[in-house]
Amino acid sequence: MTQExxxxxxxxLRRGSVVLAVLAALRxxxxxxxxxxxxxxxxxEIDEGTLYPLLRRLETQGLxxxxxxxxxxxxxxxxxxxxxxARVLEQLLAEWRSIDxxxxxxxxxxxxxxxxxxxR
Amino acid sequence: xxxxxxxxxxxxxxxxxxxLPKEQKDNILAEISADLRAQIEDRESALDRSLTQSEIExxxxxxxxxxxxxxxxxxxxxxxxxxxxxxxLFCLKCAILGYLxxxxxxxxxxxxxxxxxxAAQSIxxxxxxxxxxxxxxxxxxxxxxxxxxxxxxxxxxxxxKSHWLENWNPRQLPPVRKANLNRRTNAAFELAxxxxxxxxxxxxxxxxxIYLGESIRIALNPQWxxxxxxxxxxxxxxxxxxxxxxxxxxxxxPPAVLRLFNSICGGILFCSFLRLxxxxxxxxxxxxxxxxxxxxxxxxxxxxxxxxxxxxxxxxIIAIDIYRxxxxxxxxxxxx
Numbered sequence: 001m002t003q004e005x006x007x008x009x010x011x012x013l014r015r016g017s018v019v020l021a022v023l024a025a026l027r028x029x030x031x032x033x034x035x036x037x038x039x040x041x042x043x044x045e046i047d048e049g050t051l052y053p054l055l056r057r058l059e060t061q062g063l064x065x066x067x068x069x070x071x072x073x074x075x076x077x078x079x080x081x082x083x084x085x086a087r088v089l090e091q092l093l094a095e096w097r098s099i100d101x102x103x104x105x106x107x108x109x110x111x112x113x114x115x116x117x118x119x120r
Numbered sequence: 121x122x123x124x125x126x127x128x129x130x131x132x133x134x135x136x137x138x139x140l141p142k143e144q145k146d147n148i149l150a151e152i153s154a155d156l157r158a159q160i161e162d163r164e165s166a167l168d169r170s171l172t173q174s175e176i177e178x179x180x181x182x183x184x185x186x187x188x189x190x191x192x193x194x195x196x197x198x199x200x201x202x203x204x205x206x207x208x209l210f211c212l213k214c215a216i217l218g219y220l221x222x223x224x225x226x227x228x229x230x231x232x233x234x235x236x237x238x239a240a241q242s243i244x245x246x247x248x249x250x251x252x253x254x255x256x257x258x259x260x261x262x263x264x265x266x267x268x269x270x271x272x273x274x275x276x277x278x279x280x281k282s283h284w285l286e287n288w289n290p291r292q293l294p295p296v297r298k299a300n301l302n303r304r305t306n307a308a309f310e311l312a313x314x315x316x317x318x319x320x321x322x323x324x325x326x327x328x329x330i331y332l333g334e335s336i337r338i339a340l341n342p343q344w345x346x347x348x349x350x351x352x353x354x355x356x357x358x359x360x361x362x363x364x365x366x367x368x369x370x371x372x373x374p375p376a377v378l379r380l381f382n383s384i385c386g387g388i389l390f391c392s393f394l395r396l397x398x399x400x401x402x403x404x405x406x407x408x409x410x411x412x413x414x415x416x417x418x419x420x421x422x423x424x425x426x427x428x429x430x431x432x433x434x435x436x437i438i439a440i441d442i443y444r445x446x447x448x449x450x451x452x453x454x455x456x
Contacts, residue, residue, distance in 0.1 A: 032151060033158040048155055049184055052148070053192035068150075074158075077151050 018046055020096060022054060023089045026064060029080040031071075055079055063088055128173060129156060132180050139190030148193050156183070200272045203285060208272040215264050221436075223260055227253055228429060246428065303369050311362035318355045321348075328400075339400040347393055354385050372448050380441040387434025394427040 021044050025035055032052060039046050058064045063085035068077050081089065133156075137149050159179060164171055171179075183189060200208050231249045279285055324330070325348055330338045361378040364371070397420030402412050 031154070033155045033162075036155075047183075048152070049189050049192050052151060052155070056144075056148070056193065074154060075150065076154050076158075 014044075017096075018044065018050070019054065019058070020089075020092055022046075022051070022058070023063065023081060023085060023092065026079050026081045027086070027089075029078050031076040031078045033076075035079070058085070128176050128180065129153075129160070132156075132183075132186060135186035136190050139187045139194075141194055144193070152189070198276075199269070200276050201280075204272055204276055204279065208268070211272070212265060212268050215268050216261075219264050220257070220261060224253065224257065225429075225432075227256065228432070303365055307362045307365035307369075311359060311366065314355060314359045314362060318352070318359060321352060321355060335405050337403040339402070340398050341396065341400050343396055344398055347389060347396075347398070350385070350389050354382055354389065357385075358382050376441070376445045376448055380438065380445060383434075383437050383441045387431075387438060391427060391430045391434055394423045394430045397421075397423050399423075 021039055021042075022035070025038050030038065032048070032055065035055075036046060036048065036051055055064065055066075059066055059079070063082055064079050065082045066077055066079045068075055070076075133149060133153055136152060137145055140148050156179070160171055160176065163175070163179070228249070231252060326345075328340045328342060328344050330340065332338065357378065361375050361382065364378070365375050399416050399419045401416055404412070407415070
């Protein structure tokens, strides 16, 4: 049961960061399969059932541009960050760093508190 | 890729296509297809051979059931969303308790009281009554639940557009309930009523001949005295329960168990009262001997006829008491 809770919490934690990772990875033009591989190579496994609907959603929101092109005799849909997407990515990265900093401070405070309690 | 393996992929894509949103069907499918084929080709070039059918099968299985894959591309839709769902469930329960249960009881009474109901109360007669009720009950339940669901489905659409649930005022919330005070007030009121009833019961009902005014004489069966004393004990036990709540409003178990015990005893007594036909005779001015016999027989007949109804009412009361105890148990275990 604990493992199940952990899995749910892990998925919740990853959900927001996956959007950030996808936007960041698409600063360079890629199609779905290579994007998935890029993320996987960096330790961010994302299944196709999550990635493709996410790409469409981000495109509908105007954060991505896409076009169908032939490569290796096969038609593929290439995605790239739009101008609006680049702006939003910068804002999201700033938010991400701020959350990271706050969390670090909370963790540091907690660990200092635990240490001072231990020395008493 | 083998031809058979390709066929498997095509079947998979066709199944996904069926569930995709109409306007983007081909576009999404082309993308899924490109991704799938790229994955297969990648594996084939890594293994330096064509994938077998079972290997393709594994890839498809890992991707998930076609309708689930397609569902990711559909907008999130629900008949009643998570915001309104608890309110919907609450209203559904209210509809059952406030609409279906009273309807059931009223229908049961009408069917029993109507002249065509056989006085002999044979099993087929009861079976007939139950068959009529269950036939209508499903219709009523379906219409009731369907109406509530329909109203909430409409509210869900309206709420999604107007966000009326977001406009609220904290001042309009009901005042905080003082649980113990409430219990004490109820217990004090209940005790006053029970004591009055007990005094009346002990003063006027301890005999087998009862006079209404000076002219009407009601004679009861000898079993009445047994019933009288038993019911007096139940009344005193009920009064004890109220006193217990008044004195110790925080305790939960003893009053709840006492109440259940009282309900069981009260139910048994009430049902046996109906079943035994307590009236032995009546004398009243302007009433002939034959009329008195007819009246006595009619009263006893209706009491016996209402016996099953008494059983149903008693079972419902006992079930409510058991439900209250179960709720108290779950609350106490959740707060531990």
